[in-house]
Amino acid sequence: MLSSFYQRYSLPLLVAVLLSFPVLMWQAETIRSNNDIETWLPKETPVRTTYEQFKRNFGLEEVIVVGTTSDHHDARLFEALAKRIEAIPGIRNCWTPDRFLAVMKDFGVEEAEAKYRLEGLVLSESGKTVGLFALLDDDKLQQRSTIVKAVRKQIEYCQMDGPEVFLSGAPVIVSELDRLGSKKANRRFFLVTLVLSLGLLYYSSRHWGLSLSLLGLTLWGINLTLTLLKLWGGEMNFILGSLPIMVMIFTLSISIHLLSYYTSALEEGQPDPLGSAMLQSWRPCMLSTSTTLIGLISLNVSSIVPVQQFGLAAACGSVVALVAGLGLTPAILVIWPNCLVQVKQHGRAFHRWGEIVLQHHRKILAGAVICMLVLSVGLIRLESHIDPVEFLPKNNEVSQDLKRVENELTMIDSIEVVVDFEGKEDLPFLQKMEQVRELERRLRQHQCVKHTMSLATFFPAEIEGGALEVMGILKKAQARSGEQDFLSQGDRLWRISARVNMRLKDGPPTAQMLKEFEQLMAGAKVTLTGVAPMLDSAQNEIFTGFWQSFTSAFCIISLVMIISLRSFKTGMIAMVPNLIPIWLVFGVVGFLGLNVDIGMMMTGSIALGISVDCTFHFLVRFKERRLAGDSTEMATLAALEHTGQPVIDSAIVGSVGMLALTLSNFAPTAQFGLLMAAQMIASLLGELVLLPALLCFRWRAADSDAQSADDDQRANVLEVPQMRAPHYLDSQSPIGQVA
Numbered sequence: 001m002l003s004s005f006y007q008r009y010s011l012p013l014l015v016a017v018l019l020s021f022p023v024l025m026w027q028a029e030t031i032r033s034n035n036d037i038e039t040w041l042p043k044e045t046p047v048r049t050t051y052e053q054f055k056r057n058f059g060l061e062e063v064i065v066v067g068t069t070s071d072h073h074d075a076r077l078f079e080a081l082a083k084r085i086e087a088i089p090g091i092r093n094c095w096t097p098d099r100f101l102a103v104m105k106d107f108g109v110e111e112a113e114a115k116y117r118l119e120g121l122v123l124s125e126s127g128k129t130v131g132l133f134a135l136l137d138d139d140k141l142q143q144r145s146t147i148v149k150a151v152r153k154q155i156e157y158c159q160m161d162g163p164e165v166f167l168s169g170a171p172v173i174v175s176e177l178d179r180l181g182s183k184k185a186n187r188r189f190f191l192v193t194l195v196l197s198l199g200l201l202y203y204s205s206r207h208w209g210l211s212l213s214l215l216g217l218t219l220w221g222i223n224l225t226l227t228l229l230k231l232w233g234g235e236m237n238f239i240l241g242s243l244p245i246m247v248m249i250f251t252l253s254i255s256i257h258l259l260s261y262y263t264s265a266l267e268e269g270q271p272d273p274l275g276s277a278m279l280q281s282w283r284p285c286m287l288s289t290s291t292t293l294i295g296l297i298s299l300n301v302s303s304i305v306p307v308q309q310f311g312l313a314a315a316c317g318s319v320v321a322l323v324a325g326l327g328l329t330p331a332i333l334v335i336w337p338n339c340l341v342q343v344k345q346h347g348r349a350f351h352r353w354g355e356i357v358l359q360h361h362r363k364i365l366a367g368a369v370i371c372m373l374v375l376s377v378g379l380i381r382l383e384s385h386i387d388p389v390e391f392l393p394k395n396n397e398v399s400q401d402l403k404r405v406e407n408e409l410t411m412i413d414s415i416e417v418v419v420d421f422e423g424k425e426d427l428p429f430l431q432k433m434e435q436v437r438e439l440e441r442r443l444r445q446h447q448c449v450k451h452t453m454s455l456a457t458f459f460p461a462e463i464e465g466g467a468l469e470v471m472g473i474l475k476k477a478q479a480r481s482g483e484q485d486f487l488s489q490g491d492r493l494w495r496i497s498a499r500v501n502m503r504l505k506d507g508p509p510t511a512q513m514l515k516e517f518e519q520l521m522a523g524a525k526v527t528l529t530g531v532a533p534m535l536d537s538a539q540n541e542i543f544t545g546f547w548q549s550f551t552s553a554f555c556i557i558s559l560v561m562i563i564s565l566r567s568f569k570t571g572m573i574a575m576v577p578n579l580i581p582i583w584l585v586f587g588v589v590g591f592l593g594l595n596v597d598i599g600m601m602m603t604g605s606i607a608l609g610i611s612v613d614c615t616f617h618f619l620v621r622f623k624e625r626r627l628a629g630d631s632t633e634m635a636t637l638a639a640l641e642h643t644g645q646p647v648i649d650s651a652i653v654g655s656v657g658m659l660a661l662t663l664s665n666f667a668p669t670a671q672f673g674l675l676m677a678a679q680m681i682a683s684l685l686g687e688l689v690l691l692p693a694l695l696c697f698r699w700r701a702a703d704s705d706a707q708s709a710d711d712d713q714r715a716n717v718l719e720v721p722q723m724r725a726p727h728y729l730d731s732q733s734p735i736g737q738v739a
Helices: 002-029 046-058 075-086 097-106 111-118 138-157 170-180 187-205 208-231 240-267 273-301 305-335 347-359 361-380 397-408 429-443 467-481 510-520 531-565 568-591 600-627 632-663 667-707 711-717 734-738
Strands: 063-069 091-095 129-136 165-168 414-420 449-453 493-500 526-529
Touching: 002 208, 002 273, 002 305, 046 414, 046 493, 046 526, 046 531, 063 075, 063 138, 063 170, 063 397, 075 091, 075 097, 075 129, 075 138, 091 097, 097 111, 129 138, 138 165, 138 170, 165 170, 165 397, 170 397, 187 208, 187 240, 187 632, 208 240, 208 305, 240 273, 240 305, 240 600, 240 632, 240 667, 273 305, 273 531, 273 600, 305 600, 347 361, 347 632, 347 667, 361 568, 361 667, 414 429, 414 510, 414 531, 429 449, 429 493, 429 510, 510 526, 510 531, 531 568, 531 600, 568 600, 568 667, 600 632, 600 667, 632 667
Parallel strands: none
Antiparallel strands: 063 129, 063 165, 091 129, 414 493, 414 526, 449 493
């Protein structure tokens, strides 16, 4: 007997959990964070391959921008700061206005013209703001946060810190995303979730020992999942910030359903309530975990790397939750044998509710169909959008500094244009430069372009002298600015760096902007690259992955449902109440004009996998009562009485846990939590309203025929619905024997 195993080994099992907890917690705390935007796409994708080639030719494009007002600008102090920043490991070069002006002056550019060319880059058009550009080394990308901290420290050392100095750039934004998405930053709302979950557990069981033990078991499962993630070489990112909440929901849901079966066994006077509860719960819990796994693993159809990582990590968490919830909760029940488990069935209330649903099942189903048709318009209007800047809280210091840099100095986003003179290598250098300068002129006509820069920026409009003088000037430029900054492969490849406003109110989408750039430079062989094109590609992949992952999850889960219930019609009917709530939530999202971002895209597949959990428990009891000879109405009412309260409890625990994510200052985490909570609440509509109504609509005619048959034919008539008993409900299984 299973219960005898736990009677003997419960204490050693729980002691092992307790002793391993500090080690797992330490491992979970030391997992590193990585929100590197350029790694969102796999290396083999064309846009990523192009960007990697660009970096090999010209070096990394990421810069840290330090801005200050002209009233507080001291040229000597700014130069001293630049030298100190250049000494920081990971900074390959540093540019100030004076350094730019000195190079241009050496090449013969007049000072007034040079300052004009620097407007929109390191000089504001009003002349009231100046900036410093620090370029990062490619091999130090993993140390962004360290580099940004070192830059801030040097600013403070030079006594330039204060509201008049502001800092921005891609490294600053990514390091802030690392901080906001870290486990430490998420601790506040996680603690809120723990407190709320403890209160819900106590309300359900009325026993502090049992409630605290289950919560401790959940924490053990969370830290085990994070430890496994670290051992597999995984890293935390802003998507994985919600992983602990997911594992908590998985574990508590399984524990709540096990407690429900345990309570029923106690009420029925079973001689071995624990063994009976485990026998009745393990197959539905295994099946529901399998559907959750399918929903999570389906996320791997997306090419967005953080989404793939979340799918695999959460899938691992669901298995850990099964081990903790189904494997260790019985040990806790042995330790607390006399606890008054009150997983409140509220049988009478659910019986009355079921009668109302069954009485009006046609109206309910008609209303659901109408809602689906109306909200289909919202689904059609769904669009994807991704902008890391929008992940930052509006009042965040980094967000405020970014606004100042873009309003007063230059744009943080850039599109890198690579001009290829393949086949024209013999063209004179000056002619190549004139063609590049003409392309720059065309680019500056675009409404989103604030500034362009190339090697031609350092040269005067007209160069006097012979070829030797020209080559001498070129060598000077390469010695000062770095050989690969603007030229590569001799002088075959030329780089134009365009600072663009990606958030212009009336500006075109990124994809359209890239097309317009290509049209402006028609006739030249150019390649557009940079982080902005990669984000546009990721945005398209998000939307495609959203539908692909949800469709694949729905198909595979439907197949599992059909096989486990041994009936195509029953399996498909069981999927309808799980599909409609998700349909409704995303229809509302589309109607409200909200964009699907990298966090929201995952919620459909995950919610589908989780909501099917309760469907399995409902149908197990429904089938049991049907085999016992109950009518559809009676079997449905019995299933509602048995599973209604656990369904509500697990939905409340899950939605409260997800709503706690909305306390995060990190927008993707908050949006993920809000949408998941909405779908989990909507799933109650599916389980407690639509599923009973569908069952009544499907089998009521069969019951009428069954009443007109004699007792010998009744068993055959009950097979009309083609709802054959699963193998775990046959006469040889414990549940079948109960039936």
